Amino acid sequence: MNILALESSTESCSAALWRDGRVDVREADAGQRNSEVLLPMIDALLAAQGVARADLDGIAFGAGPGAFTGVRVACGVAKGIAFGLNLPVAGVVTLQALAEAANAPRVVCCLDARMGEIYHAAYEKSGDDWREICAPSLCTADTAPELPGNGWQACGSGFAAFGEPLSKRYGGQLAGVTAGVVPHAREVAVLAARLFARGETVDAEHAAPLYVRNKVALSTSERAAGASQQDGRK
Numbered sequence: 001m002n003i004l005a006l007e008s009s010t011e012s013c014s015a016a017l018w019r020d021g022r023v024d025v026r027e028a029d030a031g032q033r034n035s036e037v038l039l040p041m042i043d044a045l046l047a048a049q050g051v052a053r054a055d056l057d058g059i060a061f062g063a064g065p066g067a068f069t070g071v072r073v074a075c076g077v078a079k080g081i082a083f084g085l086n087l088p089v090a091g092v093v094t095l096q097a098l099a100e101a102a103n104a105p106r107v108v109c110c111l112d113a114r115m116g117e118i119y120h121a122a123y124e125k126s127g128d129d130w131r132e133i134c135a136p137s138l139c140t141a142d143t144a145p146e147l148p149g150n151g152w153q154a155c156g157s158g159f160a161a162f163g164e165p166l167s168k169r170y171g172g173q174l175a176g177v178t179a180g181v182v183p184h185a186r187e188v189a190v191l192a193a194r195l196f197a198r199g200e201t202v203d204a205e206h207a208a209p210l211y212v213r214n215k216v217a218l219s220t221s222e223r224a225a226g227a228s229q230q231d232g233r234k
Contacts, residue, residue, distance in 0.1 A: 003196060004042065005061065006077055007061070008034040010070060013070075016186045018193050038077055039077065058090065059082045061188065064209045064212075065136055079204045088196070090200065094119075097183045097184065097191060098156050099130055099155075102153050104175070105153075106149075106152045108122040110158025112160070113158075119212060133147070140165075147170060
């Protein structure tokens with residue numbers, strides 16, 4: 001099975017091609033240029049593997065949560081390709097992709113959501129897959145959901161941005177922090193292959209991002225209040 005996977009929910013943009021268990025990837029630090037980078041990246045990836053778009057069996061994308069525009073870019077490109085080829089689509093939660101990358105039995109994942117908040121989720125290994133312990137949510141570091149037991153491996157940009165309050169929140173429950181892990185198409189492809197195997201896909205028209213935040217911008221007064229809170233933590 002050939003699955004094309006896309007991920008652009010952060011400043012890191014990536015594409016991966018799953019071919020019966022083998023994964024080839026392309027990636028770039030795209031910043032705000034995900035929409036410019038992603039399509040040429042896909043073409044280069046497929047050309048390097050000698051795979052035409054008509055040879056694809058499905059499309060997967062990092063569904064979020066993450067940067068509003070970046071998540072929409074990956075979803076939009078995935079839908080566009082899938083529509084044209086009449087292919088099924090699988091949306092993969094970016095926080096679960098982080099857990100897959102962390103490669104630990106219990107993983108708590110936090111992405112910096114800006115505005116003083118984090119995207120949070122926690123997963124526990126169950127066979128070759130993951131069991132959701134805490135569903136994806138938006139919260140502040142000091143109100144992050146409670147975790148059962150100990151031995152949690154932490155990962156994601158939220159721990160870089162809010163390491164102190166998160167460490168205080170979870171005390172001795174953390175086994176360590178895996179630095180530098182970001183949502184990547186490689187893990188999206190691995191997780192998507194399991195979804196395709198179980199038939200957990202949708203038609204292109206029903207593919208949609210996962211939003212856990214309704215408000216995507218702050219007013220001037222809210223930004224000022226947030227800056228004051230940040231200064232108070234320094």
